[in-house]
Amino acid sequence: MQKTIPATDRGLAYGHGVFETMELRAGHLPHWPRHWQRLVEGCRRLGLPAPDRDRLETALLTDAPALGRHVLKLVLTAGDGGRGYRAPSKITPRWIVSLHPWPTYPATYAEQGVALRHCRTRLPIDSALAGIKHLNRLHQVLARAEWDDEAIAEGLLSDTDGWVVEGTMSNVFWIEGDTLRTPDLSRCGVAGIMRARILDWAAAQGIVTRIEVLAPARLQSAEGLFVCNSVIGLWPVRRLENHDMQIPSLMRELSQAVQEGAC
């Protein structure tokens, strides 16, 4: 686990790199294949050579504690470079691995739901970078800086056209007519691993899913709304701005599946 990196790293200079935030459980990464897949796609989109999978797995797990639950974060950058946007003709990526305690959130978050707000910060339409978990994350930083109220657990981000896309650190699902829906991420947003796990689980259960654009007004009439990521799991939303929301049975079912690791 590196404590420092060279000041010449292109991850620092330009955000030329990607990262993954993973659940480490009893010395294993239960969702590693999905993280690996997104990592490789991110490398491809940013012109980085894909890492050697075996070597990377070894690097990730060598110092990993064998017991308990932790957050393992991997940052993969384009490595050292001179001044200037042009990458060296041979890129030698740098891996930065860090271990963090598994965060504890109030039990009420998963059981009774959380309060959300709409952020003013807008995500730009940017299909070149949409979906991947790259290091250019100023919109998330700006959006998360908009509120300081501990009673608000997450903020929703809309794109510059006004469609709701995701949370600052999470993906969003809503339920409408027994159908599980999540915003389209082809123009901006991060394609979360928990989002993919939930979509796959729902499909396997025969639950109808839809990926579509989401107008904010639609959430007023939705039967339910939740946010999710690999670390928080699934948080039902009990309040969005001044609007109270219900937690339908489908969401309870999903939440249980996430908590039991069934999806």
Place this chain on the structure above:
Amino acid sequence: MQKTIPATDRGLAYGHGVFETMELRAGHLPHWPRHWQRLVEGCRRLGLPAPDRDRLETALLTDAPALGRHVLKLVLTAGDGGRGYRAPSKITPRWIVSLHPWPTYPATYAEQGVALRHCRTRLPIDSALAGIKHLNRLHQVLARAEWDDEAIAEGLLSDTDGWVVEGTMSNVFWIEGDTLRTPDLSRCGVAGIMRARILDWAAAQGIVTRIEVLAPARLQSAEGLFVCNSVIGLWPVRRLENHDMQIPSLMRELSQAVQEGAC
């Protein structure tokens, strides 16, 4: 001059920071007031406390060589932070100063002009980050990776609406009817220091300037086109894609003013 930074720096994690690339001449920063102004504006927009000006100037110049011309780069980040987009309640910015040789470009670049291309990478419309020199620079990296032909000196970037905004590392000016024009940067792009110097110089000379949107087709009929930044100075464009361009006398005059440090 720091060789390493902590791996927990928010500049690396999210690009939470700004930078300046400055001319250092005989131990002085001739355009420091302009760089300082942009730096402070960048800090304000990104929620970073403005640095102490005297301390920063001392840090920049302490190890600076007293002779010759160099590039001095300053990266200012939000400093250390834990995992998560939320910034610490007290941000302690980190300054990273590096010295680089003044690059030498072929003399023909400034005298006879350079060849340019249009890049496929599009700049997203993003007024929250427009103008400042922040560390989220993946679009510049992706655009610069589009070509490897040493005969092409720079690439032009258009936004997602199709307007030409800037070069990958430079600002753009064009001449039309004795008027000096440069693209509007209120929705995306970096407000370059050389661009500001040229606009001010032109105004002082009584040359009419216009800041406006630029459709690519307009460059076919422009009397002249050039790119500029603090390090390259001013490069006239003699060819854009397959279109040959002239170097009008106003551009020669401007080029001389830049070379003589008159602007």
